[in-house]
Structure formats: structure tokens, C-alpha cells
Amino acid sequence: MVKELKKVAGLAIKRSTIKDVAKAANVSSMTVSNVINRRSGFVSYKTRLRVEQEIVRLNYRRQTAARNLRASHQHSVGMIVLDDSPKFLTDFFTTELVAGLANVLNNADYTMTIQGINSRNLGDSMIMRSIDVGGLCIMLSGTEAERLKVLEQLLSLKQPVVVFQQEVRGKNKHLCLVRQDDYYGGRLVGGHLLSKDLKDLLILRPNQNWPAIENRIRGLNEVLSNSMIQPKITILDTGSESFSDVQTSLNNYLDQNSLPSSIFGCNDQMAYASILLLRDKGYNVPKDVRVMGFNGFEAHRHLIPNLTSVISSAYKMGQIAGESMLSYFSNGYFPNSETILSVKISLGDTT
Amino acid sequence: MVKELKKVAGLAIKRSTIKDVAKAANVSSMTVSNVINRRSGFVSYKTRLRVEQEIVRLNYRRQTAARNLRASHQHSVGMIVLDDSPKFLTDFFTTELVAGLANVLNNADYTMTIQGINSRNLGDSMIMRSIDVGGLCIMLSGTEAERLKVLEQLLSLKQPVVVFQQEVRGKNKHLCLVRQDDYYGGRLVGGHLLSKDLKDLLILRPNQNWPAIENRIRGLNEVLSNSMIQPKITILDTGSESFSDVQTSLNNYLDQNSLPSSIFGCNDQMAYASILLLRDKGYNVPKDVRVMGFNGFEAHRHLIPNLTSVISSAYKMGQIAGESMLSYFSNGYFPNSETILSVKISLGDTT
DNA sequence: CTGTTAGCGCCTTCAC
DNA sequence: GTGAAGGCGCTAACAG
Numbered sequence: 001m002v003k004e005l006k007k008v009a010g011l012a013i014k015r016s017t018i019k020d021v022a023k024a025a026n027v028s029s030m031t032v033s034n035v036i037n038r039r040s041g042f043v044s045y046k047t048r049l050r051v052e053q054e055i056v057r058l059n060y061r062r063q064t065a066a067r068n069l070r071a072s073h074q075h076s077v078g079m080i081v082l083d084d085s086p087k088f089l090t091d092f093f094t095t096e097l098v099a100g101l102a103n104v105l106n107n108a109d110y111t112m113t114i115q116g117i118n119s120r121n122l123g124d125s126m127i128m129r130s131i132d133v134g135g136l137c138i139m140l141s142g143t144e145a146e147r148l149k150v151l152e153q154l155l156s157l158k159q160p161v162v163v164f165q166q167e168v169r170g171k172n173k174h175l176c177l178v179r180q181d182d183y184y185g186g187r188l189v190g191g192h193l194l195s196k197d198l199k200d201l202l203i204l205r206p207n208q209n210w211p212a213i214e215n216r217i218r219g220l221n222e223v224l225s226n227s228m229i230q231p232k233i234t235i236l237d238t239g240s241e242s243f244s245d246v247q248t249s250l251n252n253y254l255d256q257n258s259l260p261s262s263i264f265g266c267n268d269q270m271a272y273a274s275i276l277l278l279r280d281k282g283y284n285v286p287k288d289v290r291v292m293g294f295n296g297f298e299a300h301r302h303l304i305p306n307l308t309s310v311i312s313s314a315y316k317m318g319q320i321a322g323e324s325m326l327s328y329f330s331n332g333y334f335p336n337s338e339t340i341l342s343v344k345i346s347l348g349d350t351t
Numbered sequence: 352m353v354k355e356l357k358k359v360a361g362l363a364i365k366r367s368t369i370k371d372v373a374k375a376a377n378v379s380s381m382t383v384s385n386v387i388n389r390r391s392g393f394v395s396y397k398t399r400l401r402v403e404q405e406i407v408r409l410n411y412r413r414q415t416a417a418r419n420l421r422a423s424h425q426h427s428v429g430m431i432v433l434d435d436s437p438k439f440l441t442d443f444f445t446t447e448l449v450a451g452l453a454n455v456l457n458n459a460d461y462t463m464t465i466q467g468i469n470s471r472n473l474g475d476s477m478i479m480r481s482i483d484v485g486g487l488c489i490m491l492s493g494t495e496a497e498r499l500k501v502l503e504q505l506l507s508l509k510q511p512v513v514v515f516q517q518e519v520r521g522k523n524k525h526l527c528l529v530r531q532d533d534y535y536g537g538r539l540v541g542g543h544l545l546s547k548d549l550k551d552l553l554i555l556r557p558n559q560n561w562p563a564i565e566n567r568i569r570g571l572n573e574v575l576s577n578s579m580i581q582p583k584i585t586i587l588d589t590g591s592e593s594f595s596d597v598q599t600s601l602n603n604y605l606d607q608n609s610l611p612s613s614i615f616g617c618n619d620q621m622a623y624a625s626i627l628l629l630r631d632k633g634y635n636v637p638k639d640v641r642v643m644g645f646n647g648f649e650a651h652r653h654l655i656p657n658l659t660s661v662i663s664s665a666y667k668m669g670q671i672a673g674e675s676m677l678s679y680f681s682n683g684y685f686p687n688s689e690t691i692l693s694v695k696i697s698l699g700d701t702t
Numbered sequence: 703c704t705g706t707t708a709g710c711g712c713c714t715t716c717a718c
Numbered sequence: 719g720t721g722a723a724g725g726c727g728c729t730a731a732c733a734g
Contacts, residue, residue, distance in 0.1 A: 015482070017711055028721045033713060044719060061508070062481040065425065066711035068416035069726050076464075087666060089450040090443070099440040099467065106466045109477055113427075113464045115457045116450065126460055130413040131366070157412075306627075315438060368727055379705045384729060395703060417727035420710050706733075711726105718721080 016058040025054040036062060064111075076111040077101070077325050078133035082141045082150060088116025093295070093314045094139055097164060100318025101137060108326050119150050128153065135160040135325045143208060151175075160328045162321040167211045176324050176334040178341070180312035182212045185343040186219025188310055189264055189292055194224070196290050196351050199261040200232040204250065204270050206241040213266045216294055220264065234260070238270065246273040254281070259289055262351075268293035268309055275307075275350060290351040306348035313341050367409040376405040387413060415462075427462040428452070428676050429484040433492045433501060439467030443619075444646055444665045445490055448515065451669025452488060459677050470501050479504065486511040486676045492559065502526075511679045513672040516563045527675050527685040529692075531663040533563045536694040537570025539661055540615055540643055545574070547641050547702050550612040551583040555601065555621045557592040564617045567645055571615065585611070589621065597624035605632065610640055613702075619644035619660055626658075626701060641702040657699035664692050 018036075022029040027047060034043050035051040043051070054060070068074050079098055081088045089095055102112045113133060117125055119142055126132065136154055140147040140163065147166060154161050155172060162176045193201065201224065203217060217235070224231055236253050239245040246265070250273075263278075265271030271293030275285050285291050293309040320339050327335045369387075373380040378398060385394050386402040394402070405411070419425050430449055432439045440446060453463045464484060468476055470493055477483065487505055491498040491514065498517060505512050506523060513527045544552065552575065554568060568586070575582055587604050590596040597616075601624075614629075616622030622644030626636050636642050644660040671690050678686045 018713095019711080029711090030713080030722085031720060034720090037713090047719080059507075061479070063420065063711055064481050064483040065416050065419035066726095067481075067713075069414065069420050069728085070711075070713045072726070074416065086454050087447060087450050089440075089446040089453070092441070095440045095446050096438060098465075099438050102440070102466055103437050106468075106477070111464045111477070111483055112466065113462045114449075115453055115463065117457075126457070126462070128412070130415050130418075132415040132462055369729090370727080380727090381706080381729075382704060385704090388729085398703080414727055417710090418729075420712085420726090421728045421730075423710070704734085707731090709730095710728090713724105713726090715724090716722090718719105 015063075016060045018060070018062075021051065021054045021058055021060050024058060025051045027051060073329075074132065074134040075109065076113060076133040077105055077322070078127060078136045079112055079114045080127065080136060080138040081114070081116045082119060082122075082139060082147075083116050084118045084141075086116070089114075093312075096314035097139065097318040097321075100315040100320075101322045102318070104319050104322030104326070108322075110322075110326070119146055122150060122153060128157070131159075133159075134329060135162070137162040137164070137321050137325070139164045140166050144210070160325060160334070162324055162334075164317060164321065165212060171337065173333055173337075176321075176328070176336070177338040178317050178321050178324070179212070179339075180317070180341045180343050182215035182343075183219040185294060185310040185312070186216040186221075187223045188219075188343065188345045189216070189294070190220045190223030190227075192308070192345055192347075192351065193262050193264070193290065193292065194227055194229065196286075197261065198224075198229060198231050198290075201234070202253070202260040202263045203233065203235045204238050204246060204263065204265045204274060205235050206266065206270070207237050207239055208241070216266060231261075241267065241270055243269070243273045246270045247277045250274050250277055251281075259283065262290045262292070265291065265293045267295050268307060271307055271309070271350070286349065286351050292351055306350070308348040308351040309346050310343050311346045312343045317341055366414075367411045369411070369413075372402065372405045372409055372411050375409060376402045378402060424680075425483065425485040426460065427464060427484040428456055428673070429478060429487045430463055430465045431478065431487060431489040432465070432467045433470060433473075433490060433498075434467050435469045435492075437467070440465075444663075447665035448490070448669040448672075451666040451671075452673045453669070455670050455673030455677070459673075461677070470497050473501060473504060479508070482510075484510075485680060486513070488513040488515070488672050488676070490515045491517050492561065495562065498562070511676060511685070513675055513685075515668060515672065516561070518562060522688065524684055524688075527672075527679070527687070528689040529668050529672050529675070530563070530690075531665075531668065531692045532694050533566035534570040536645060536661040536663070537567040537572075538574045539570075539694065539696045540567070540645065541571045541574030541578075543659070543696055543698075543702065544613050544615070544641065544643065545578055545580065547637075548612065549575075549580060549582050549641075552585070553604070553611040553614045554584065554586045555589050555597060555614065555616045555625060556586050557617065557621070558588050558590055559592070567617060582612075592618065592621055594620065594624045597621045598628045601625050601628055602632075610634065613641045613643070616642065616644045618646050619658060622658055622660070622701070637700070637702050643702055657701070659699040659702040660697050661694050662697045663694045668692055 018029045018032045022032045031043060031047060032051055035048050079101060081094055098114060105112045136159060140150060155175060160174050162178060165179045168177060224233060236249060238249040263274055265274055271291050275291050278285055278289060283289055293307045295312060324334050369380045369383045373383045382394060382398060383402050386399050430452060432445055449465060456463045487510060491501060506526060511525050513529060516530045519528060556564060575584060587600060589600040614625055616625055622642050626642050629636055629640060634640055644658045646663055675685050
């Protein structure tokens with residue numbers, strides 16, 4: 001890049017600096033800085049007015065890079081979505097979460113950067129190689145081992161990290177967990193199914209052992225085993241969570257067993273896959289068999305039929321992450337090492 | 352903030368600088384800089400290796416703020432979504448677009464910041480008050496007057512701006528337009544509906560005045576009014592685009608009017624909302640009434656019924672925006688002042 | 703290929 | 719309440 005071109009690349013043209021404003025307003029640049037940063041009581045009303053006038057007249061805008069360098073503070077948070085897909089943002093949960101995070105941060109004049117990344121490339125990503133942000137938020141994915149490895153890499157950066165939807169053993173004062181109450185969600189599922197003529201229950205569980213799913217099943221089990229009815233519970237390992245794996249394993253199961261009165265898919269996609277199969281086989285949902293999912297988002301309202309599910313507050317999770325991060329920046333520690341958000345049931349047409 | 356706290360806020364602890372690495376590797380800091388920036392041919396293999404070793408050993412990470420300040424270059428692009436809703440990112444189109452943009456930028460080691468904002472607050476937002484990014488991308492909203500006012504404000508910053516889904520008169524070398532061919536998409540809708548026994552058409556339109564939607568309707572109108580059939584066209588203002596608003600307004604409409612032979616939802620969500628309502632009311636789609644949407648995304652392909660829609664490449668729009676911005680940074684101008692992406696029809700079960 | 707010098711624009715510190 | 723000095727960490731420009 002030749003000189004001329006470099007200019008346009010970042011700042012373009014000659015911009016006024018704090019010094020220019022200071023000279024024009026007949027004050028020192030320190031006073032201008034005080035005005036910009038709204039330091040209360042440090043500038044007289046008259047001076048402030050004059051400075052503000054010159055800021056407008058000279059079209060002054062603060063250079064964030066210079067501020068950050070001098071203040072050793074980035075005023076910025078990075079959001080990482082660990083996702084192999086290039087369309088990393090198309091997941092409903094993630095977008096709500098990001099929106100909540102962005103809104104909180106921007107209201108506090110913080111910047112939020114976002115990037116999708118996969119765990120293999122994390123090592124030589126910008127995140128690891130340079131310091132752009134004051135803290136990181138991350139939505140993990142992959143197996144438990146993969147997730148924890150990524151987490152370890154991030155924590156090695158000695159920057160505050162907020163992790164969504166993940167349980168972590170051991171304490172780390174630079175780590176903050178934000179997740180939904182899967183255990184209670186499982187209890188909600190149990191309570192609802194009990195009210196719907198539950199005789200026996202088939203649980204569709206992926207073989208990948210996610211703590212969130214374990215918690216759901218634990219809550220569900222507990223409610224059912226303490227009930228009058230004591231329904232028979234069968235857990236079907238579906239292999240992966242994929243549409244076809246769920247359908248294949250359920251199909252095999254139904255070949256050798258009678259139709260259960262209710263089916264619980266550990267997430268909405270699995271529930272949905274089972275509904276389609278059941279329909280193909282001539283069963284009526286919910287008359288012949290009731291089906292329930294988990295993690296309903298507004299977008300799933302568009303599905304036909306409308307699935308009975310448990311809804312979590314992704315937007316709120318993002319907000320809490322943002323507030324936690326801001327609090328860390330002011331105080332040096334997170335207000336809570338873990339926040340567990342409540343969930344609620346969403347009644348649909350499948351139970 | 353006391354001193355101790357400030358440290359954690361941004362950088363935490365004492366980090367190694369380029370100088371530390373230089374000293375440890377027995378070279379000047381300039382050589383380290385050359386290694387970091389992979390300047391080809393500027394460093395001998397042996398030296399490079401020694402420097403890289405020290406970088407790892409000392410856990411060195413570059414301070415982006417210092418680099419940006421010195422180089423007068425932000426290595427960063429801001430994406431603004433002009434949307435009153437706090438959930439500004441929940442829209443499918445926007446998320447695909449953002450994903451495409453982020454991927455291109457991140458691959459080039461650029462950072463993407465994102466924020467939702469409403470036009471009233473733009474004036475005293477960070478974007479206007481400070482320089483964080485080298486360029487801006489924006490998804491506008493509101494009336495045409497509001498949109499152009501926002502655009503004018505952004506262009507006054509003398510930074511490159513990429514605008515999505517907006518037509519602008521007059522030339523500006525710092526402005527780049529990227530949009531899909533909504534007009535042609537509208538024509539595709541019209542052509543398809545005409546082939547499906549079209550008698551009268553109800554168009555579901557949100558009250559928020561998006562130019563893209565106007566163009567869709569214009570193309571549709573033109574095809575229909577030039578046809579032999581000359582079907583009656585009614586436009587129903589649904590209020591917001593929300594599920595419930597669409598259903599409520601359509602329900603009211605049907606109370607007072609006969610069922611149209613076809614319905615066009617200005618986007619997929621609106622079309623789905625109407626399908627659910629029509630079913631509840633006992634109508635068969637597509638036998639009694641044909642329904643078509645617009646902006647089909649992959650997520651919608653799994654829905655039942657599979658909606659007939661027009662597919663646009665939001666992801667690609669984001670990519671093009673990113674590439675255009677990078678090109679501007681290298682050359683000082685955009686490769687194209689306007690890019691119009693083609694659309695295509697996707698046949699489903701609803702027509 | 704490597705080193706030296708200088709300074710990007712701002713804010714911290716301390717003086718008055 | 720305001721000002722002067724100094725330096726954050728990096729890279730441009732130039733010298734060797």
C-alpha cells in the first residue's frame with residue numbers, strides 16, 4: 001500500500017485531534033479530554049460549552065485506538081461462536097443471545113465484535129494472536145472434551161471469559177458461566193406429561209453426553225419417580241442428534257416395542273424428527289402419542305405442528321453476560337461465577 | 352476506578368511487548384514487527400525462527416490499539432442494523448448477511464463490530480462520536496426520508512459506507528450499494544401465481560416501509576396488471592411483521608371479505624403466520640387458497656408445509672460487502688458502486 | 703536484511 | 719478548575 005492509500009484505509013484525510021479543539025477553544029487538551037469523558041465537576045460550565053462548540057465546529061471524533069492504547073483498556077468485548085458452519089449466526093438461540101449482549105454493551109459505550117470460528121482454527125486466530133478486546137464471550141460446541149480444551153485456551157489469555165450453556169468444574173475468578181436451568185426444565189416436562197395421561201415414556205437421547213441433556217433427564221426422572229403413576233421410562237440412544245439418526249433408531253425401536261404413550265425429545269429437532277416419522281407410520285400426534293421437545297424459540301412457532309417445549313431466555317442470557325462483563329471491568333471480578341436462568345413451558349399441539 | 356482495577360479492565364497484569372520479544376531474541380523491535388506482519392523477504396529464516404520462538408515463550412500478543420494508532424488504520428468494520436427492536440438480530444435475512452460479512456472480514460484478519468441502533472439515537476452514538484472502525488456497513492429501515500437522513504449522517508463521517516437493500520440517487524465514491532433484485536423477485540411471484548389459477552390476490556404488507564418490500568410489490572403489480580387476467584389486488588397492512596399481528600389483521604380481513612384465491616406474504620414469516628391461521632379456520636392450503644412467501648432461507652426448507660418462496664442470497668450479500676470494503680481499504684475506492692444480486696423461485700407445497 | 707529515530711492521539715500524573 | 723510533561727506499544731521512514 002502506498003502512502004496515499006493508507007490514509008483512506010483507516011482515517012481518511014486529516015482529522016481534527018483533541019489538540020486542535022483545545023487550541024480553538026483556548027484551553028489545554030486535558031480540558032477537552034475532560035469534557036469528552038464527562039468527568040463531573042472537572043470543567044466549568046462556561047468552558048465546557050466553548051469546548052463542545054468547537055468539537056461540533058471542527059467535526060472532532062475521538063480516536064478510539066489512541067484512547068485504548070493510553071488507557072490500557074479496550075472498551076470492547078468479543079463474542080465467539082464456535083461453529084464449523086460458515087453460517088454460524090443462523091441459529092436462533094445464538095442470535096437472540098448476541099442481540100442481548102450487544103445491546104447491553106453498546107448502551108455502556110462498549111463495542112461488541114463477533115466472529116464464528118472452529119476449534120481447529122482457534123489457535124492461530126486473531127483472538128489468540130492479538131489483544132483487541134477486554135473480554136470474551138463464547139458459545140461452545142462439539143464434544144465435552146473439545147469444549148473444555150477450547151475453554152482452557154481462552155482462559156490462558158488471562159482475560160475475563162463468559163461461557164454460555166456450559167458447566168465447568170473448579171473455580172476460576174476470570175470465568176463466568178451463564179446457562180439455563182435444564183434440571184428444572186426437565187421437571188417441567190415431567191409435570192406436564194403427567195397431566196396428559198402418561199403411561200409410559202420414551203426418552204430420545206443422543207449418545208453424545210452433554211451435561212445440559214443429563215440435567216434435563218435427571219429433573220424429568222425425579223418428577224416421574226415421585227409421582228403416583230410411576231410410569232415406565234425407557235431411554236433410547238439415538239446415536240447422533242441428526243434428523244435421520246433419530247428417525248432410524250426410533251423406527252427400529254417401534255418395530256420391536258409397542259408405541260409409548262409419550263415421547264420426550266431431548267431437544268426440539270429430535271422431537272420434530274420423531275413427529276414426522278410417527279406421522280409417516282400413520283400415528284396421530286397427540287392422540288396416539290404425545291411428543292414434547294426442549295428449547296423452544298419464537299421461530300419454532302412457525303413449525304407445523306406447534307411443538308410443546310420448554311423455552312429459555314436467550315436474549316436475557318446475553319444481557320446478563322454483558323452486565324457481568326461490565327461489572328468485571330469496573331471491579332476486577334465477576335458478580336457471580338455462575339448464573340442459572342429460569343425456563344418456562346410452552347404449550348403446543350403435540351401433547 | 353482505582354489503578355489496580357484499571358489494569359484488569361483491559362489488559363490485566365503485565366504483558367510482554369514487542370520490545371521484550373526483541374530483547375529476548377537479540378534483535379530490534381522492528382524485526383519483531385516484520386515477523387509478526389509476515390513481511391515477505393524482510394527477515395532471514397533463522398532470525399524469524401528465533402523471534403517466533405520467543406513470541407511463543409513470552410506469550411506475546413500484539414496490542415491492536417497501538418498498531419491501529421500508529422498505522423492510522425483500524426483493521427475493523429462496523430455493521431449497523433437500524434432497527435427499533437432490541438432483538439435487532441433475530442431476523443433471518445440480517446443474520447445470514449452478518450455471517451457472510453463476518454467470515455470475509457475475519458479471514459482477512461479484520462474485526463467486525465455489530466450494533467443495533469435506532470435512527471433517533473444515531474446522532475450521539477459511538478459511531479458518530481468516535482472512530483473505532485475503518486468502514487461501516489448498514490441495514491437501513493424506516494421511511495425513505497428517515498433512511499436517507501441516516502445515510503447522509505454516515506457519509507458525513509468521510510468513511511467508506513456499504514448500504515444493503517437501498518437504492519440511492521447520485522454518486523458518492525465512498526458509498527457502495529449491495530442489494531438483491533427485489534423487483535425481479537416480485538415479477539417471479541406474479542408469474543408463478545398467474546400459472547396457478549389466480550383470480551384475486553391479497554398482499555400482506557408490514558407497515559414499516561422497507562424499500563425491498565416496495566420493490567417486490569412493484570414487480571408483482573406490474574406482471575399482474577399486464578396479464579390477460581387482470582386479477583384484483585388488495586394490500587392488507589398487517590401492522591408489524593410479527594406472527595400475531597399478521598394473524599390478527601388477516602383474521603379481521605377474512606371476517607369482512609371473501610377468501611382470496613392467493614395470498615402473498617411479503618416475507619416467509621408472514622406467509623407462515625397466514626398459513627397457520629388459514630388452517631385453523633378450516634381452509635386447505637393450497638387447494639382453497641395458495642400462499643407464497645419471499646426470502647426463503649435454508650432454515651425454512653425443513654418446515655412443513657414447504658413454502659413456495661423466492662430465495663435471495665443474504666449470505667452472499669454479506670460476503671460481497673466484506674470484499675468491497677477490503678478492496679476499498681487497499682485501493683481507496685469501491686470496485687462497484689452498486690451490486691444487484693439475482694433471486695430465484697423455490698417451489699413448495701403451498702401453491 | 704536489520705537497526706534507529708520519531709511520533710501516532712490520547713490520557714495519567716502531578717503541579718499550580 | 720486547568721495546564722504541562724510524558725509515555726502507552728507499535729510501525730513508518732529512512733539509514734546502513
